[in-house]
Amino acid sequence: MSILLRRDIYVATPQFTNETVTTSVVDGMGTVTLNRPEARNALSSELLSALPEALRSLDEDPEVDVLVLTGADPAFCAGLDLKELGGSGENINPNRPLKARGPFPSYSKPLIGAINGVAVTGGLELALACDFLIASDRAAFADTHARVGVMPGWGLSVLLPQAIGLRRAREMSLTGNYIDAQTAAAWGLVNRVVPHELLLETVRSLASDISSNDQEGVQQILKTYERTGDTTVAEGWEIEAAMGSDWLDRTNFKPEKVAQRRAEIQSRGRNQNSS
Numbered sequence: 001m002s003i004l005l006r007r008d009i010y011v012a013t014p015q016f017t018n019e020t021v022t023t024s025v026v027d028g029m030g031t032v033t034l035n036r037p038e039a040r041n042a043l044s045s046e047l048l049s050a051l052p053e054a055l056r057s058l059d060e061d062p063e064v065d066v067l068v069l070t071g072a073d074p075a076f077c078a079g080l081d082l083k084e085l086g087g088s089g090e091n092i093n094p095n096r097p098l099k100a101r102g103p104f105p106s107y108s109k110p111l112i113g114a115i116n117g118v119a120v121t122g123g124l125e126l127a128l129a130c131d132f133l134i135a136s137d138r139a140a141f142a143d144t145h146a147r148v149g150v151m152p153g154w155g156l157s158v159l160l161p162q163a164i165g166l167r168r169a170r171e172m173s174l175t176g177n178y179i180d181a182q183t184a185a186a187w188g189l190v191n192r193v194v195p196h197e198l199l200l201e202t203v204r205s206l207a208s209d210i211s212s213n214d215q216e217g218v219q220q221i222l223k224t225y226e227r228t229g230d231t232t233v234a235e236g237w238e239i240e241a242a243m244g245s246d247w248l249d250r251t252n253f254k255p256e257k258v259a260q261r262r263a264e265i266q267s268r269g270r271n272q273n274s275s
Contacts, residue, residue: 087259
């Protein structure tokens with residue numbers, strides 16, 4: 001069995017460049033950063049197009065053993081860009097079927113979520129799609145699909161109950177209330193909570209631990225987890241995607257409805273996170 005020793009710090013010129021998503025490679029850790037801090041890294045159509053390309057470029061980089069997903073401070077991801085959703089609606093085109101597993105491509109390497117701030121709705125779904133999560137003490141989590149008036153389509157109804165249990169998942173989805181980082185850890189949503197300034201240092205240490213293993217073995221273990229998980233939840237992914245598409249058809253989804261709710265949703269979120 002070959003053991004991968006710590007390589008000299010290596011910074012790659014990313015194959016992928018985009019203003020809304022940045023990538024970097026340091027010491028075997030490929031980091032994807034959602035980069036719309038002025039919009040709390042909300043998911044615009046441009047960002048949603050760029051994200052899979054960024055992940056794919058790092059997954060294919062032979063110098064990368066571990067992938068990391070994080071956000072430019074102060075937020076991890078505030079979910080779909082409600083301004084765009086209430087305008088053009090391009091970031092959730094009702095004429096385009098919802099896709100199971102959302103904006104993530106197929107990837108072979110471990111993906112750690114470094115949750116540096118709020119992860120809301122679509123942002124929560126991005127976090128749930130990671131293999132495990134390390135949270136800053138500034139992180140908070142909420143599912144506001146029902147408040148926005150859209151349905152989950154990236155696995156939330158499958159992955160959130162897996163992480164925290166069905167009853168707690170229902171509480172989060174039906175109330176739209178936020179939980180703080182410590183509650184998220186107690187419920188099993190995140191693996192641990194660390195001081196904000198130590199978040200990336202902690203993730204780098206874990207990435208180094210993973211890099212020190214046999215990488216073929218690491219990737220085979222990930223495939224095994226995925227296959228054993230899919231034996232029980234694969235249909236759940238398809239059901240969620242189908243139900244979301246059906247809901248869009250039946251309710252005659254209109255972006256202007258989101259625009260009307262936007263201010264109330266944002267005000268409620270600020271109030272819940274100000275204490």
